[in-house]
Amino acid sequence: MKAQVLHDIGDIRYEEVPLPELKEGWALVKVMAAGVCGSDIPRIYRTGAHVHPLIPGHEFSGQVIKTFSGESVWDGKRVGVFPLIPCGECDCCRKHLYEMCSSYNYLGSRCDGGFAEFVAVPEWNLMELPDNVSYRQAAMLEPMAVAVHAVRQFVIDRDSSVCIIGLGTIGLLISMFLKAEGVKRVCVVGNKEAQRKHAGSLGIHAEDYYTDIQSAGKHRFDYVFECVGKNETLIQAINIAAPAGHIIFVGNPYSDMDIPKDIYWKILRKQLKVSGTWNSSYQADSDDDWHYVLKHLSEGDIHPEELITHEYALSDIVKGMDIMRDKTEDYVKVMCVNP
Ligand SMILES: [Zn+2]
Ligand SMILES: [Zn+2]
Structure with missing residues (x-):
């Protein structure tokens, strides 16, 4: 089969590789759509992956072509994929x-x-994907579940005011879910024209779109x-949080974070609740983030595919990765699609 193989930092090649071998309980999925995650860019160009050679890509959907046993209920099914394979034995795994x-x-x-x-x-x-959920939509299950995981840790009522700093895929998806839940005041901070357009189509009012973090600073959320x-946005998040407000750290840090003393004071005096969020919950068959997202998708009240700005064939997906690395064009979701 053909694949994009990462041999070393910055050395990704489109080449012929053997078909993956199946272990017991595993299935072979024909990939129909695969999104490029923001985290793929440093993985491919700056830090490398955990092992080389490696085929990157963790946001994908497809169809089961065969299973190890050959008689699984999964044979032939259209599927989305939770990319994390837990050890099953550690304390967190025991708590699901x-x-x-x-x-x-x-x-x-x-892997x-x-x-x-x-x-x-x-x-x-x-x-399993319902018939009315497309492969493109399902390739966005992972980033949507990550967004939903950040939101679902709180009970955010409709009258709350919310600010989302940063309108990459996750920021836009968080906005999308909050609007879908009927939260009235959703403000966003983004600095690209494409982001403004997407924010508008999510129903975010023009006056609630800030092009820089300073102009959001007049308000409290x-x-x-x-x-x-x-660091700059972390400080501003503390500034614009209302007394007794919540700050949720979602973005992966670029560098060390340094909080000046007067800003640190605000965490205390405003009694802020500061939370981190990581990845998404998945329990296979229950009320987890993934099933929550799939339900919204099949009910048709969210349209993440509108965030796809660039599509490529597998052979050309590196062109899209280069755009994300060099920021030569505005983009939100870059995707590799099997026609
Ligand atoms: Zn991702
Ligand atoms: Zn574990």
Whole structure:
């Protein structure tokens, strides 16, 4: 089969590789759509993956072509994929908090992922797609579940005011879910024209769109989602949180964070609740983030596919990765699609 193989930092090649071998309980999935995650860019160009050679890509959907046993209920099914393979033995796994597993495997960063014609996936990680959910939508299940995980840790009522700092995929998806839940005051901070357009189509009012963090600073919010991961935005998140407000750190940090004393005081005096969020909950068959997202998708009240700005064939997906690395064009979601 053909795949995009990462051999070393910055050395990704489109080449012929053997079909993945199936272990017991695993299925072979024909990849139909695979999104490029923001985290793939440093993985491919700056830090490398956990092992090389590796096929990256952890946001994908497809169809089960065969299973190890050959007689599984999954044969032929259209599926979305939870990319984390938990150890099953650590304390978090025993509590079914798999997103915090201490020794997990991960499709697309620790073992081969979705930038290939086929990928091997444990059946436990498969989610059947309803007929009205497209492969493109299902390739966005992972970032949507990450967004939902950040939101669902709180009971955010409709009259709360919320600010989302940073309008990459996750920031936009958080806004999308809050609007879908009927939260009236959702403000966003974004600095690209494409982001403004998407915010508008999510129903965010023009006056609630700030192009820089300073102009949001005049207001106070019950919830602030920090989706950038920079020192400047962390400080501003503390500034704009209302007394007794919540700050949720979502963005992966670019560098060390340094909080000046007068800003630190505000956490105390405003009695802020500061939370982190990581990954998403998945328990296969229950009320987890993934099933919550799939339900919204099948009911048609969210349209994440509108965030896809660039589509490529598998052979050309590196062009999209280069755009994300060099920021030569505005983008939200870059996706590799099997026609
Ligand atoms: Zn991702
Ligand atoms: Zn574990």
